[in-house]
Amino acid sequence: xxxxxxxxxxxxxxxxxxxxxxxxxxxxxxxxxxxxxxxxxxxxxxxxxxxxxxxxxxxxxxxxxxxxxxxxxxxxxxxxxxxxxxxxxxxxxxxxxxxxxxxxxxxxxxxxxxxxxxxxxxxxxxxxxxxxxxxxxxxxxxxxxxxxxxxxxxxxxxxxxxxxxxxxxxxxxxxxxxxxxxxxxxxxxxxxxxxxxxxxxxxxxxxxxxxxxxxxxxxxxxxxxxxxxxxxxxxxxxxxxxxxxxxxxxxxxxxxxxxxxxxxxxxxxxxxxxxxxxxxxxxxxxxxxxxxxxxxxxxxxxxxxxxxx
Amino acid sequence: xxxxxxxxxxxxxxxxxxxxxxxxxxxxxxxxxxxxxxxxxxxxxxxxxxxxxxxxxxxxxxxxxxxxxxxxxxxxxxxxxxxxxxxxxxxxxxxxxxxxxxxxxxxxxxxxxxxxxxxxxxxxxxxxxxxxxxxxxxxxxxxxxxxxxxxxxxxxxxxxxxxxxxxxxxxxxxxxxxxxxxxxxxxxxxxxxxxxxxxxxxxxxxxxxxxxxxxxxxxxxxxxxxxxxxxxxxxxxxxxxxxxxxxxxxxxxxxxx
Numbered sequence: 392x393x394x395x396x397x398x399x400x401x402x403x404x405x406x407x408x409x410x411x412x413x414x415x416x417x418x419x420x421x422x423x424x425x426x427x428x429x430x431x432x433x434x435x436x437x438x439x440x441x442x443x444x445x446x447x448x449x450x451x452x453x454x455x456x457x458x459x460x461x462x463x464x465x466x467x468x469x470x471x472x473x474x475x476x477x478x479x480x481x482x483x484x485x486x487x488x489x490x491x492x493x494x495x496x497x498x499x500x501x502x503x504x505x506x507x508x509x510x511x512x513x514x515x516x517x518x519x520x521x522x523x524x525x526x527x528x529x530x531x532x533x534x535x536x537x538x539x540x541x542x543x544x545x546x547x548x549x550x551x552x553x554x555x556x557x558x559x560x561x562x563x564x565x566x567x568x569x570x571x572x573x574x575x576x577x578x579x580x581x582x583x584x585x586x587x588x589x590x591x592x593x594x595x596x597x598x599x600x601x602x603x604x605x606x607x608x609x610x611x612x613x614x615x616x617x618x619x620x621x622x623x624x625x626x627x628x629x630x631x632x633x634x635x636x637x638x639x640x641x642x643x644x645x646x647x648x649x650x651x652x653x654x655x656x657x658x659x660x661x662x663x664x665x666x667x668x669x670x671x672x673x674x675x676x677x678x679x680x681x682x683x684x685x686x687x688x689x690x691x692x693x694x695x696x697x698x699x700x
Numbered sequence: 701x702x703x704x705x706x707x708x709x710x711x712x713x714x715x716x717x718x719x720x721x722x723x724x725x726x727x728x729x730x731x732x733x734x735x736x737x738x739x740x741x742x743x744x745x746x747x748x749x750x751x752x753x754x755x756x757x758x759x760x761x762x763x764x765x766x767x768x769x770x771x772x773x774x775x776x777x778x779x780x781x782x783x784x785x786x787x788x789x790x791x792x793x794x795x796x797x798x799x800x801x802x803x804x805x806x807x808x809x810x811x812x813x814x815x816x817x818x819x820x821x822x823x824x825x826x827x828x829x830x831x832x833x834x835x836x837x838x839x840x841x842x843x844x845x846x847x848x849x850x851x852x853x854x855x856x857x858x859x860x861x862x863x864x865x866x867x868x869x870x871x872x873x874x875x876x877x878x879x880x881x882x883x884x885x886x887x888x889x890x891x892x893x894x895x896x897x898x899x900x901x902x903x904x905x906x907x908x909x910x911x912x913x914x915x916x917x918x919x920x921x922x923x924x925x926x927x928x929x930x931x932x933x934x935x936x937x938x939x940x941x942x943x944x945x946x947x948x949x950x951x952x953x954x955x956x957x
Contacts (some may be wrong), residue, residue, distance in 0.1 A: 401917055408914045415907050419900060419950065428898045473896065482893065519819040622819040646822040647891045658893045675893035683895060687882045698875045 398446035407440045434474070441470040458700065461693025468686030475679025482675040484660070487511035487628070489668035494635075496674050505674060506635050506653050513629040514662065514670045516577045522621035524559055524583060526598070530612035538619075539583065550612055551590060558584040562667065563599065575667025583616040626662055628670045644672065701759045708752030709773070713811075715745035716803040723800040726793060735793045739784075742799055746780035753777060760817055765833040766824055768947060769813040774833065776806045778841035782872065786845075786865055795865060798848035806844075828887035836880035836905075840939055842873030843912075847936035850929035863924060866932060874912045881905055900950040904942040911935045 397403070414436070418427050427433050448455060448463040483496030483503055494508030527536045528547060537545045545554040563582035564574035581600040586593055587610060596606055598616035607613060627645035632652055644650045650657040654676055661671040719741035726735035753773055756764045764770035783799035846869035853862040889895040896902060915931040923931060
């Protein structure tokens with residue numbers, strides 16, 4: 392009874408709130424090293440909060456409203472669920488290149504074998520619209536931008552110069568003897584080859600959007616190449632899933648649209664702008680999640696019942 | 701389209717300023733006549749804001765919820781229905797003063813923010829965005845009204861209506877904040893497979909939630925009147941940090957807006 396009394400004190404709740412505030416403030420200001428949220432003592436703080444809230448509700452079981460009981464049991468469930476989730480959660484990374492197949496995921500230093508394998512058949516990036524190239528000429532008097540295509544000529548009478556765009560590349564790469572190619576159809580390494588005419592002399596330069604300072608100092612004014620509207624809408628992996636002992640099936644995984652299979656969820660995490668056919672998938676299974684979601688449901692139901700009162 | 705949006709938003713700003721002027725005149729001159737205009741001015745302001753936001757929605761091809769400017773206008777939109785709801789419950793002029801005071805300030809702050817509308821990044825392209833942001837903005841609207849009403853209650857003689865108004869606004873805000881945090885968590889799990897990552901916005905919204913929970917419990921313990929009003933103002937400082945401070949000072953999953 393005394394234990395219940397100590398744990399069911401509102402003063403303990405206020406003290407725990409202050410302690411959590413101190414931890415959050417500390418982590419926000421000194422955001423270096425391993426996060427305190429993974430430490431044992433932070434887990435102990437969470438457990439104490441759950442015990443405090445559970446004890447408060449237990450003590451007022453007879454007098455408390457259904458709304459209050461739902462809210463408080465919901466919070467306790469969410470905290471317990473976070474422990475369950477921490478103990479029973481699995482997450483690993485599955486890096487794939489187009490054409491490759493693997494069922495091995497990397498979690499920290501360990502490698503796990505999934506009960507299925509995934510073959511990356513295609514990886515696609517989608518843009519909101521076709522990005523457009525733009526050359527910006529700048530000196531101490533100011534700067535101006537010019538939309539460019541291959542063949543565009545930019546006269547610069549005030550600077551007694553002219554810039555002619557010879558070639559544009561979306562994803563600049565070299566094949567063999569200085570032959571420029573697009574490594575992918577995506578705008579990962581946009582570049583423009585220009586011919587600058589200055590005082591009758593011609594100079595051919597490659598301008599890279601990712602390296603704006605590359606030719607700084609070579610000309611009496613700075614010339615840079617950049618993109619407008621290069622906004623990525625979505626990225627998608629088209630995969631073939633082969634469950635061990637089951638029939639293979641095709642699926643698409645994109646951001647916000649994970650694939651659920653064999654008790655696992657496969658998320659589209661990332662891609663590599665330097666390598667167009669690379670896709671990073673995250674495979675996760677959280678057996679504690681249902682406790683958290685049950686807590687959320689109780690918490691929300693309780694909150695809205697409480698609001699109606 | 702852009703001109704029509706500017707027209708409606710500027711008209712809403714002007715009407716909000718007019719409502720503030722009418723409230724101030726009613727208070728300072730102790731006359732009832734200007735006060736009668738306040739509900740109509742605020743209603744007209746809300747209609748103009750609704751038209752502006754509706755046109756912005758149609759121009760963007762998505763709900764205006766994805767940067768600080770858009771979310772602030774959405775938050776402002778919630779201020780009016782909340783105020784009118786409580787005005788119906790407590791039909792005293794004071795119930796509308798927080799809205800009349802707050803809305804021109806928020807219009808002013810929104811005017812300082814970057815309005816550049818960028819297309820949604822892949823992680824934000826989800827229906828969860830709507831529920832998550834609407835819930836958070838409704839919560840912030842209730843909390844800003846509660847804080848202003850609390851400051852007003854501290855400044856003048858207390859009335860029992862104030863006490864009930866403050867409690868109800870806080871409860872509404874707390875319920876919406878709960879929905880905002882839970883929907884964000886479920887969304888994060890759908891998008892990344894992690895329902896909680898201690899992202900700065902998550903951490904600080906949890907702290908804000910805990911602070912309001914503590915305030916509501918302290919009120920039960922007898923912290924009423926001026927004490928509760930001070931608590932609400934202190935809690936609102938956390939709302940401000942979670943909404944603006946986290947975006948401007950810290951980086952994380954909510955860095956875009």
